[in-house]
Amino acid sequence: xxxxxxxxDIKDPGLTDEGIRLIQxxxxxxxxxxxxxxxxxxEKPLKGLSVVACLHVTTETANLAxxxxxxxxDISLCASxxxxxxxxxASALSIAYDIPTYAIKGEDDNTYYSxxxxxxxSSPNMTMDDxxxxxxxxxTTRQDKLSNVIGGTEETTTGVIRLRSMAxxxxxxxxxxxxxxxxxxxxxxNRYGTGQSTLDGITRATNVLFAGKNLVVAGYGWCGRxxxxxxxxxxxxxxxxxxxxxxxxxxxMDGHTVMKMEDAARVGDIFVTVTGGKHxxxxxxxxxxxxxxxxxxxxxxxxxxxxxxxxxxxxxxxSVRPMVDQYIMADGRRINLLAEGRLVNLAAAEGHPSxxxxxxxxxxxxxxxxxxxxxxxxxxxxxxxxxxxxQMVASLKLDAMGLRMDELSEEQAAYLAGWETGT
Ligand code: ADE
Numbered sequence: 001x002x003x004x005x006x007x008x009d010i011k012d013p014g015l016t017d018e019g020i021r022l023i024q025x026x027x028x029x030x031x032x033x034x035x036x037x038x039x040x041x042x043e044k045p046l047k048g049l050s051v052v053a054c055l056h057v058t059t060e061t062a063n064l065a066x067x068x069x070x071x072x073x074d075i076s077l078c079a080s081x082x083x084x085x086x087x088x089x090a091s092a093l094s095i096a097y098d099i100p101t102y103a104i105k106g107e108d109d110n111t112y113y114s115x116x117x118x119x120x121x122s123s124p125n126m127t128m129d130d131x132x133x134x135x136x137x138x139x140t141t142r143q144d145k146l147s148n149v150i151g152g153t154e155e156t157t158t159g160v161i162r163l164r165s166m167a168x169x170x171x172x173x174x175x176x177x178x179x180x181x182x183x184x185x186x187x188x189x190n191r192y193g194t195g196q197s198t199l200d201g202i203t204r205a206t207n208v209l210f211a212g213k214n215l216v217v218a219g220y221g222w223c224g225r226x227x228x229x230x231x232x233x234x235x236x237x238x239x240x241x242x243x244x245x246x247x248x249x250x251x252x253m254d255g256h257t258v259m260k261m262e263d264a265a266r267v268g269d270i271f272v273t274v275t276g277g278k279h280x281x282x283x284x285x286x287x288x289x290x291x292x293x294x295x296x297x298x299x300x301x302x303x304x305x306x307x308x309x310x311x312x313x314x315x316x317x318x319s320v321r322p323m324v325d326q327y328i329m330a331d332g333r334r335i336n337l338l339a340e341g342r343l344v345n346l347a348a349a350e351g352h353p354s355x356x357x358x359x360x361x362x363x364x365x366x367x368x369x370x371x372x373x374x375x376x377x378x379x380x381x382x383x384x385x386x387x388x389x390x391q392m393v394a395s396l397k398l399d400a401m402g403l404r405m406d407e408l409s410e411e412q413a414a415y416l417a418g419w420e421t422g423t
Contacts, residue, residue, distance in 0.1 A: 019092025
C-alpha cells in the first residue's frame with residue numbers, strides 16, 4: 001500500500017486541471033485501453049498488488065495508470081527519462097487521481113534516480129519498466145526490495161536487450177514479460193509511433209523543412225524503418241546506415257540509400273540515431289559534418305551520440321532555441337544537437353500518438369494481469385506476450401476502428417492444416 005497522502009514529486013500542482021484535460025483528450029484515441037479499464041473495474045485482477053511503473057510520464061501513460069488502478073493496483077509512477085515528463089500530467093496523476101508520481105521535466109540524473117528509489121520505497125510486487133532502470137536498480141542498490149516482487153513487464157527494445165543480458169548471466173531474479181516483442185507493440189508503436197513523433201520532435205525543435213534534405217537514419221530496426229518511411233514521405237532523401245547486412249539490404253530494397261556513417265556524415269543535413277547502441281555518431285563523424293548539420297537521437301538512451309566527444313571538439317556551445325544546443329567547431333562549422341541527445345520525440349514533442357500507445361499499453365495492462373495470475377509458474381526469465389493476448393489487442397483495435405476481416409471457412413482451415421493436397 002502507498003503511504004497515505006503521498007503526493008509524489010511534481011513540478012507544479014497548479015497544472016492539475018490542464019493535466020486532467022490532456023489526459024481526457026488522449027483517452028479519446030485509446031479505446032482498447034478503455035475497454036480493458038472497464039473490465040478491470042469489474043474484475044479487479046490486480047487487487048492488492050503494489051506496482052512501480054517507470055514510464056515516460058505522458059497523457060497515454062496516465063490512461064494506462066488509471067486502467068491499472070481500476071484493476072485494483074496501488075500504483076506509483078516515476079519517469080523513465082529525465083526529459084520526457086509532461087509536468088501537467090504528473091500533477092494531475094498525483095493530485096487528482098491519487099497516483100503518486102515522481103517526475104519533473106528536466107530533472108538531473110541524481111533526481112531521476114532518487115525518484116526511482118522513492119517509488120521503490122513502496123515495496124512493489126510488480127514492476128513496469130521502459131528501459132529497465134527499475135529492474136537494474138532493484139538488482140543492484142535496492143536488493144532490499146527484491147523479495148516482494150513477483151514479476152514485471154518491459155516496454156522497449158533497449159530494456160528487453162538489457163533484461164536478456166541479465167537473464168543470460170543468471171542475474172535476473174523474477175520473470176518479466178517483454179511487451180516490446182508483441183506484434184501489436186513493435187510493428188505499430190516502434191514503426192509508426194517513432195516515425196511520426198521523431199519528425200514531430202525535430203520539427204518542433206527546429207522548424208526545418210525536410211523536403212530536399214539528406215536525412216540520415218542510423219539503424220534500420222522497427223524504429224529506423226518508421227523514421228525513414230516518414231522522412232521520405234516528407235520529401236527527404238533518406239540515407240540508412242546499418243551494422244546488420246540483412247537490414248542494410250532491406251533498407252536498400254525499400255528504396256533508401258545505404259552507406260557507411262563515415263560517408264553519410266559528409267552529406268547528411270539531418271541525422272537521427274535509432275540503433276539502441278552506443279556512439280553511432282562519434283568524434284570522427286563530427287569532424288566531417290556539413291556546417292549547420294542537425295543531429296538528434298530517438299533511441300532510448302542518450303548514448304547513441306557521443307556528446308562528450310562533441311563537447312571536446314567544440315570551442316563554444318550556445319543554446320539557440322529551446323531544445324537546440326549549437327556547438328561551434330574549431331573550423332567555425334556549427335553542429336546543432338537536439339534535446340541534449342535524449343529521445344527527441346518525447347523531449348521536444350509529445351512522444352508517440354495516443355492511438356498507437358493504445359495498443360502498447362493494452363499489452364502492458366493485459367501482461368500485468370497475466371503476470372498476476374501466472375507468476376508462480378514462471379521462472380526468472382524474459383517472456384513474450386502470450387500470442388492470444390497480442391491477437392486480442394489487434395482484434396479489439398480493429399473493432400474500435402470499425403474494420404472487419406474475413407474468417408477461414410472449415411474447408412479452408414482444413415486445407416491449411418493438412419499436407420495431402422498438392423497440384
Ligand atoms: N514512448 C513513446 N511515446 C510514448 C508516449 N506517448 N507515452 C508513453 N511512452 C511513450
